[in-house]
Amino acid sequence: MLNLLFCCVTVLAGLAFMFSSSILLQILACALYSNWWPMLSALMYVVVPMPCMFFGGGSTQFLISRDGGGWIDAAKFLTGASTVGSLAIPIILRHAGMIETGAMLIEFTSFFVFICTVMCFHRASLDDYDW
Secondary structure, X not given: OHHHHHHHHHHHHHHHHHHHHHHHHHHHHHHOOOOOXXXXXXXXXXXXXXXXXXXXXXXXXXXXXXXOOHHHHHHHHHHHHHHHHHHHHHHHHHHOOOOOHHHHXXXXXXXXXXXXXXXXXXXXXXXXXXX
């Protein structure tokens, strides 16, 4: 029982560290170049989990299932669209000349860390803590 509690705390601490690292990179992309336009992609970090919360019952399992239906398909589409938007915003801002290339690359690194965090959370939730 104590081993299970230690594993749960370790996983949650690791996920919290990864998520906070992603947010730190997001802030650094803005602060290092004295330009706060890259924070627009942080808005998408809030939007990405919303379809899971509203249509998937808080679980990420519906994303890998073949089950369909109006709301499930809408949730899959909104998750995909907000994920693509997280990548597209820095590219569009760089193309428009509003941010530097370094800020765009830091944004991509932040996005990669965020996606790794989501994938680790998804894997941990599928395991149902069977350590």
